[in-house]
Amino acid sequence: MSWLSSVRKGIQSLTKRQTADNLWHKCKKCGSMVFTKEWEENLYVCPRCDHHDRVGPTVRFDSLFDRRKYEILPSPEVREDPLKFRDTKRYTDRIKAARSTTGDRDALINAVGKIESRQAVVGVQNFAFMGGSMGVAVGAAFVAGVTRAIELQCPYILFTAAGGARMQEGILSLMQMPRTTVALARLREAGLPYLVVLTDPTTGGVTASYAMLGDVQIAEPGALIGFAGQRVIEQTIREKLPDGFQRAEYLLEHGMIDMVTHRHVLKDRIGRLIDYLAPEKDKKAA
Template structure:
């Protein structure tokens, strides 16, 4: 009984308020456009697109390649090609140090990743740029990797897809970076002469020398919604001309309205859109230069197929097999 009176004054121990809070760090992403909290699982399933407002978050080059290729499988090409500070450039810190930090922080060897695989059963070579590596800037290594990808496509009779996400030429490499614009453009001229398709996909942001060269040279030029696309940024232009720019100037939608793009495509629909576009571009009526006797799909009329290969296969499986009667 005496023990009971001793315990009477003791309070129940509870965890501190901070420990009682539910930890959501890394579980949710906040949309910068509509401020919605996006559950990470759903966020990744929707390819990093906000389910409420459709805002497209930036994604990395490897994510982009996995998103485009069949089953997310591809072979990485030319991974050994990297920049080596040809001018021994120093600004606030040596260029070599910037390269080392970029590789350590991103896990990438360079600002572009080359991949070879299949897109909707079409053999495809894809170069995906990554803004997280020095702003996706184009230097010697980036130019060489993209050029080699295009030259390989000519040898292997493959289509090319380039996903741009870049601030332009890499200033630390001076004129050597600027000449990559001409080098890649010359390689694309060879691709066009061979009659092979090139689809250019512009994502946020695509600016500078990249926009002024290969990004705008596609047989089809497409962009993700609200992507910033231009040469100089809007703030620089306003300060130069001392005029207020039109609303939504340099957005994908503005460029589409003024005839600079062929389409603005939601990321979640981009892969299927590319497959249908390739089916159209591979038909003999559209491109007689392509000798492809057996197409995995395509109606041969020059019209864009209404269904993707997966949808066509599913439809065929649902149809009952035809039986023929033998009359005696």
């Protein structure tokens, strides 16, 4: 076989993953081109500028639980499209498209496993599922996660990522704010910790409810966190807001959150917090 034939055969045998479209990843912040494999192995953090990209439940669970061993909790069954909502598309069609894209039933997925040898229930909001929006299904999943944590007498840890309440469910989506708050009251009555990890972005009704009720508020670097958007605030108060407003570092400086933690050390930090906050009976069970 000639050298030209060998080269041609090698090119033809390239897998889909090795094509020009997915061999490289372009950082959304600094624009650097990074090998996709390097980017993924770095937990989807740009090795050039440290930008923390958005990730879904599977990546979160794999990076957080010991030896990547965990059990996905079933999503509660809820009534879909209770208002028979339609804009440019039917709400049911939007849900089907989101499920097809993400593989998840809705925007909040729970799993149970061990973090640094300590049992915990972890919930992850997926921004890729209709902007991580909070609807009845998200509220039900949150309550289910808290209930499971109480049953197991372990902490509940939530990774938030949302654009706010789900408009297609109207007032029913806003009702999830007090509903989740009541669930957290039950968790506290049981003496169990609730840790929140705010990721990019966490906004709207989610911020106005369970996202800011943690015993400890952690944020990833550069995460956008707030209730109303910056442009809306500027138009309302008719003033220019400072640089970095609503970013994790600005909120830490002004006392709204407790710490900003890099994704590489997040598991260790959460493990330490569980050891510190978990009740004595949980430590004996471990």
